[in-house]
Amino acid sequence: MTSITRPDCVRRDDEDPLAAFRQEFLLPEGVIYLDGNSLGALPAAAPGRIARTVEHEWGERLIASWNDAGWWDKPRTLGAKLAPLVGAAPQEVVVGDGTSANLFKVLVAALRLNPERHVVLGEKGNFSTDLYITEGVAEIMGAVERRVEVDNRAALAGALAAGDVAVLLLSHVDYRTGALRDMAGITRLAHANGALVVWDLCHSVGALPIELADRGVDFAVGCTYKYLNAGPGAPAFVFAAQRHHAAARQPLTGWHGHARPFDFSSGYAPAEGASRFLSGSQPVVAAAALEASLDLWQRVDLRLLREKSVALTELFIELTRAAGLDLLTPRAADRRGSQVALRHPGGYAIVQALIARGVVGDFRAPDVLRFGFAPLYLGYADVFDAAAALVDVVGSGQWRDPRFAAAKAVT
Amino acid sequence: MTSITRPDCVRRDDEDPLAAFRQEFLLPEGVIYLDGNSLGALPAAAPGRIARTVEHEWGERLIASWNDAGWWDKPRTLGAKLAPLVGAAPQEVVVGDGTSANLFKVLVAALRLNPERHVVLGEKGNFSTDLYITEGVAEIMGAVERRVEVDNRAALAGALAAGDVAVLLLSHVDYRTGALRDMAGITRLAHANGALVVWDLCHSVGALPIELADRGVDFAVGCTYKYLNAGPGAPAFVFAAQRHHAAARQPLTGWHGHARPFDFSSGYAPAEGASRFLSGSQPVVAAAALEASLDLWQRVDLRLLREKSVALTELFIELTRAAGLDLLTPRAADRRGSQVALRHPGGYAIVQALIARGVVGDFRAPDVLRFGFAPLYLGYADVFDAAAALVDVVGSGQWRDPRFAAAKAVT
Numbered sequence: 001m002t003s004i005t006r007p008d009c010v011r012r013d014d015e016d017p018l019a020a021f022r023q024e025f026l027l028p029e030g031v032i033y034l035d036g037n038s039l040g041a042l043p044a045a046a047p048g049r050i051a052r053t054v055e056h057e058w059g060e061r062l063i064a065s066w067n068d069a070g071w072w073d074k075p076r077t078l079g080a081k082l083a084p085l086v087g088a089a090p091q092e093v094v095v096g097d098g099t100s101a102n103l104f105k106v107l108v109a110a111l112r113l114n115p116e117r118h119v120v121l122g123e124k125g126n127f128s129t130d131l132y133i134t135e136g137v138a139e140i141m142g143a144v145e146r147r148v149e150v151d152n153r154a155a156l157a158g159a160l161a162a163g164d165v166a167v168l169l170l171s172h173v174d175y176r177t178g179a180l181r182d183m184a185g186i187t188r189l190a191h192a193n194g195a196l197v198v199w200d201l202c203h204s205v206g207a208l209p210i211e212l213a214d215r216g217v218d219f220a221v222g223c224t225y226k227y228l229n230a231g232p233g234a235p236a237f238v239f240a241a242q243r244h245h246a247a248a249r250q251p252l253t254g255w256h257g258h259a260r261p262f263d264f265s266s267g268y269a270p271a272e273g274a275s276r277f278l279s280g281s282q283p284v285v286a287a288a289a290l291e292a293s294l295d296l297w298q299r300v301d302l303r304l305l306r307e308k309s310v311a312l313t314e315l316f317i318e319l320t321r322a323a324g325l326d327l328l329t330p331r332a333a334d335r336r337g338s339q340v341a342l343r344h345p346g347g348y349a350i351v352q353a354l355i356a357r358g359v360v361g362d363f364r365a366p367d368v369l370r371f372g373f374a375p376l377y378l379g380y381a382d383v384f385d386a387a388a389a390l391v392d393v394v395g396s397g398q399w400r401d402p403r404f405a406a407a408k409a410v411t
Numbered sequence: 412m413t414s415i416t417r418p419d420c421v422r423r424d425d426e427d428p429l430a431a432f433r434q435e436f437l438l439p440e441g442v443i444y445l446d447g448n449s450l451g452a453l454p455a456a457a458p459g460r461i462a463r464t465v466e467h468e469w470g471e472r473l474i475a476s477w478n479d480a481g482w483w484d485k486p487r488t489l490g491a492k493l494a495p496l497v498g499a500a501p502q503e504v505v506v507g508d509g510t511s512a513n514l515f516k517v518l519v520a521a522l523r524l525n526p527e528r529h530v531v532l533g534e535k536g537n538f539s540t541d542l543y544i545t546e547g548v549a550e551i552m553g554a555v556e557r558r559v560e561v562d563n564r565a566a567l568a569g570a571l572a573a574g575d576v577a578v579l580l581l582s583h584v585d586y587r588t589g590a591l592r593d594m595a596g597i598t599r600l601a602h603a604n605g606a607l608v609v610w611d612l613c614h615s616v617g618a619l620p621i622e623l624a625d626r627g628v629d630f631a632v633g634c635t636y637k638y639l640n641a642g643p644g645a646p647a648f649v650f651a652a653q654r655h656h657a658a659a660r661q662p663l664t665g666w667h668g669h670a671r672p673f674d675f676s677s678g679y680a681p682a683e684g685a686s687r688f689l690s691g692s693q694p695v696v697a698a699a700a701l702e703a704s705l706d707l708w709q710r711v712d713l714r715l716l717r718e719k720s721v722a723l724t725e726l727f728i729e730l731t732r733a734a735g736l737d738l739l740t741p742r743a744a745d746r747r748g749s750q751v752a753l754r755h756p757g758g759y760a761i762v763q764a765l766i767a768r769g770v771v772g773d774f775r776a777p778d779v780l781r782f783g784f785a786p787l788y789l790g791y792a793d794v795f796d797a798a799a800a801l802v803d804v805v806g807s808g809q810w811r812d813p814r815f816a817a818a819k820a821v822t
Contacts, residue, residue, distance in 0.1 A: 028471045041470075051458065059453035062439075062452070063450045065643070099665075100665030128676070129665045131678075132669060133663070136662045136663060141551070225692070231694075231695065232476070232696070233694040252511060253543045254509070254540045255538075255540040258543060267546070279512055280509030281643070282644045283643070283694040283696075284642065285696055289465070362474065365674075
């Protein structure tokens, strides 16, 4: 049994240097939200920013806002604001399209940059869209898809040593287990074996510091609606390392990625920098929410964020040991993201029973309970209360109540 | 000289069966907005709908809204609402991604459905993204791109008669000239020559009735931010004819296009219907604006819309003859969309002078003035006033004022 008390946690909240960020999010009363790894909470500044974009920029200023309100350049200006969160230079990141489309673009670009090779190496158990897009890319490029257990380093090394891997695609943090991969070591290993590397940052951006440039990463993609709080289905992003800008060719060659789009010339010529990874017009109203969130993120110390994230997940793991569920997430703090996954055959019902108590996590079939810890709006006392609820739901057998039985899977 | 007077126009407004729709749009005071062919005006219902999506669905209900608020199904439910505007069955249309990405998907799908052939036939002078995406598709598919003067029917027939055209891509209404193409005749001609047809509806959807199913069209794409008023960069759509649903394979194989996405299975299996043209998560906040607009469109009689559109463009053409500009748009009403394009070497300055008077059109280099006529929020007296302004700006020589000289191109 742990000896951590609620007053201990309240004290830690009082001393938390990030505590003030809680006021910058709107969350429903009585809810402890542990699903920010799926859909981030609403920044308090977002509704006003969106309303201004809709009512003033669109409604009043109309077409003039493409220039005057900076709509045309949003994919670049938002990319530049996002860049420090992934350790990139401003011109290495653009915002637009979705993660799936962006994966398609960077995988094709990577294959074209490594034309002597024909294998896309992915990971078994990666998020489905990463697997499916790889399949689509392999088919259209005449490439071969292979998959490896990426958390088995020997297996990964062996697959890379085959010498035919053009590009390795990995998730930085596993969406299911919360395992954090060694970006530096794996990128080095891939490069040493002649492969380029694409990292999917969906479950790590906004959860921990990322150093894409320092690690020598080639390409990365990620979404902005999880830890970055930009709203449901908000535009995703692409990172392309500076050294690849001149040669990278992606196939979704729309006019927003053209070097001189307003020439309306008859032939495609890719833009400078990461802009060549743009394609068509982007949803400006959705971008307004992202901008509100990124403006907040400019003030976040990512080292403090990571410290708090580790402390919160550590606390949750410790406090929920009494519930007796299997821990799926790596126990070593430096091997996990900002998520804790537990396993239990009654996982679905347990998650439902917790939601009924105002503790919102989610469930992934067949037996995984996922809890995400967004350090900007979660405190230590929240984690104490959530853990206590879990221990009680399991210990009391309340989860066996028929009203919590599986009905319909939740996204 | 025409004998049409302003009181004549006011009388026509009084008798206009569509006049009440004007109140359902928010437009700035003192502006006659003739750029709805570029960015449609703000529906009055949109700000409230967006605010509800942001503050209630996202802020309060959070992750539960993927099911409870229908977020997951929006690409399909919005597609079904859009379907009658293009003469399609509900399951033939999905909303999502941008026009460029959707063009990529349908062109690849069409090439795969016609594997004995290798040519993508496009049109000279089509909107740049159509040309550039075709180039990108041709490169990745090992296909050949050819272009034809589509308004020269003999040239088009000759190009199709070559017998190697897999797919023909055309704009239904030309973005520059406003020319309306004969969808029925061209589709028949293409089919008779063994080619599939993709129509780009960006400049026709919401401007006139479209009968995709009756015309036997194979695929179509279009945007929703012009005549459909869904806001800057709003999600685009894909039409796929029912008969192609089983065999069509598009390459952006993200999880939203999967037959059973929540199985998180390791292999891709395309969904039924047009849903297989989906890829990743879509911006829900942007979709809220589209929904507000489509709900309004459910009440629009497209026959009356087209009648008024023709009357408005006819009126503008007649009234502006006195200005002496060249008419680029076809003079026959059945050969034009809802746009009038005029040519003048001082076009840029004339457009600027008009904007200074509150008449908003746009300019396309080198010498084209474009004026769009959205029948839901424009009246006959508006057109009278706009035409009078144009005649005066040109006739008085006011456009030569240095303050209207070219500085920076407007999107």
